[in-house]
Amino acid sequence: xxxxxxxxxxxxxxxxxxxxxxxxxxxxxxxxxxxxxxxxxxxxxxxxxxxxxxxxxxxxxxxxxxxxxxxxxxxxxxxxxxxxxxxxxxxxxxxxxxxxxxxxxxxxxxxxxxxxxxxxxxxxxxxxxxxxxxxxxxxxxxxxxxxxxxxxxxxxxxxxxxxxxxxxxxxxxxxxxxxxxxxxxxxxxxxxxxxxxxxxxxxxxxxxxxxxxxxxxxxxxxxxxxxxxxxxxxxxxxxxxxxxxxxxxxxxxxxxxxxxxxxxxxxxxxxxxxxxxxxxxxxxxxxxxxxxxxxxxxxxxxxxxxxxxxxxxxxxxxxxxxxxxxxxxxxxxxxxxxxxxxxxxxxxxxxxxxx
Ligand code: SF4
Ligand code: SF4
Numbered sequence: 001x002x003x004x005x006x007x008x009x010x011x012x013x014x015x016x017x018x019x020x021x022x023x024x025x026x027x028x029x030x031x032x033x034x035x036x037x038x039x040x041x042x043x044x045x046x047x048x049x050x051x052x053x054x055x056x057x058x059x060x061x062x063x064x065x066x067x068x069x070x071x072x073x074x075x076x077x078x079x080x081x082x083x084x085x086x087x088x089x090x091x092x093x094x095x096x097x098x099x100x101x102x103x104x105x106x107x108x109x110x111x112x113x114x115x116x117x118x119x120x121x122x123x124x125x126x127x128x129x130x131x132x133x134x135x136x137x138x139x140x141x142x143x144x145x146x147x148x149x150x151x152x153x154x155x156x157x158x159x160x161x162x163x164x165x166x167x168x169x170x171x172x173x174x175x176x177x178x179x180x181x182x183x184x185x186x187x188x189x190x191x192x193x194x195x196x197x198x199x200x201x202x203x204x205x206x207x208x209x210x211x212x213x214x215x216x217x218x219x220x221x222x223x224x225x226x227x228x229x230x231x232x233x234x235x236x237x238x239x240x241x242x243x244x245x246x247x248x249x250x251x252x253x254x255x256x257x258x259x260x261x262x263x264x265x266x267x268x269x270x271x272x273x274x275x276x277x278x279x280x281x282x283x284x285x286x287x288x289x290x291x292x293x294x295x296x297x298x299x300x301x302x303x304x305x306x307x308x309x310x311x312x313x314x315x316x317x318x319x320x321x322x323x324x325x326x327x328x329x330x331x332x333x334x335x336x337x338x339x340x341x342x343x344x345x346x347x348x349x350x351x352x353x354x355x
Contacts, residue, residue, distance in 0.1 A: 176192055
C-alpha cells in the first residue's frame with residue numbers, strides 16, 4: 001500500500017531574507033533551483049501516485065516570477081488530479097492590503113488553495129509585521145485556508161516582536177500546534193505555535209535555555225508526516241518527512257529525485273526501516289527500547305526537548321544505535337509489524353465511522 005499523500009517542493013534554498021533560526025540555512029546567496037519543467041514533471045508523477053496535496057516551499061517560492069507561478073498553479077489544476085496546492089511564504093510581497101489582495105486573487109484564480117505565512121520572531125527582523133496582517137486578512141477575505149506559521153518564539157521575547165498569542169489577540173485566529181496542520185486541514189483561519197528549532201542556523205544563534213521546551217512525557221510517540229510526506233530539495237535530495245534539518249541530518253534522505261522516478265523513491269520510503277520505526281513503532285518507544293536493551297549506546301533519559309525532531313535526531317545521530325539499527329534493526333520487526341497493523345486498522349475504522 002502506498003501511503004504517500006503529500007509532496008513538499010523546496011523549489012530553492014534561496015530566500016530574500018536570512019532568518020537566524022532557519023532549519024535549512026536559506027539565504028539570498030543560495031543559487032540552486034528546481035526548473036519549471038522539473039516542477040511540472042514532479043506534479044505529474046505525484047498525481048499518478050495518487051498524491052492529493054502539493055506544497056511549494058523553500059527558501060522563498062515567491063521569488064519565482066508571478067506569472068510563472070500562476071501558470072504552474074494552472075498546470076497542476078488542469079493536468080493533474082492533485083486537489084490541494086499550498087504555498088509557504090514569508091509574506092515579503094504583502095506591502096499593503098490592496099497589493100496582498102491582488103496577488104492572492106490571481107493565485108486563487110490560478111488554482112492555489114492554501115496560504116501559509118511564516119511570521120515568527122526571527123522573520124519579524126526582516127518582514128514588517130504589517131505585511132503579515134495584510135496577507136492574513138486578504139487570504140481570509142478571499143476564502144483561502146490561511147495559516148500563520150508563528151512558531152520559533154523564544155522565552156526572552158525580543159522587543160517589539162509578536163508571539164503567536166499576540167497574533168491570536170490582534171487577528172483573532174486560533175492557535176494550533178504544528179502537528180494539527182495536515183494536508184487534510186479544513187479550518188479556514190489557523191495558526192501554529194511550535195517552538196524554536198535547534199538545528200540548521202538555529203544551532204549557532206539560539207541558546208537552548210532561551211527555547212520553551214516540551215517535557216519528554218508530553219512528546220507524541222510517532223511522527224505521522226513520515227512516509228506520507230516526501231520532500232524534494234533543490235539539490236536533488238528526497239527526504240522522508242517535511243525535510244527541515246535535512247541539510248544537517250543524512251538519515252532523512254531516501255533518494256535523489258533527479259536520478260530516479262518518484263514511484264521508486266516512494267516505494268523505498270514505504271519499506272524503509274527507519275521511516276517505519278519513526279511512523280509506526282514510535283521514537284519514544286524506540287529510545288526506551290534501545291536504552292533498556294543496549295545501555296552501552298549511551299542514550300540517557302532527558303527530561304525536556306525542543307520537539308519531536310530533536311528526539312529523532314538524538315536517536316539517529318547516535319552512531320552505535322545507527323549501526324545496530326542498520327545491521328540488526330529487523331530484530332524489532334515483529335513489534336513493528338504489530339504496531340503498523342494497529343495504526344492502519346485505526347485509520348480504516350475511523351474512515352468507516354466518519355464516512
Ligand atoms: S526560515 Fe523561511 S523565510 Fe526565513 S530564511 Fe529560512 S526559508 Fe527564508
Ligand atoms: S520527527 Fe523525524 S521524521 Fe518526523 S519531521 Fe522530525 S525529523 Fe522528520
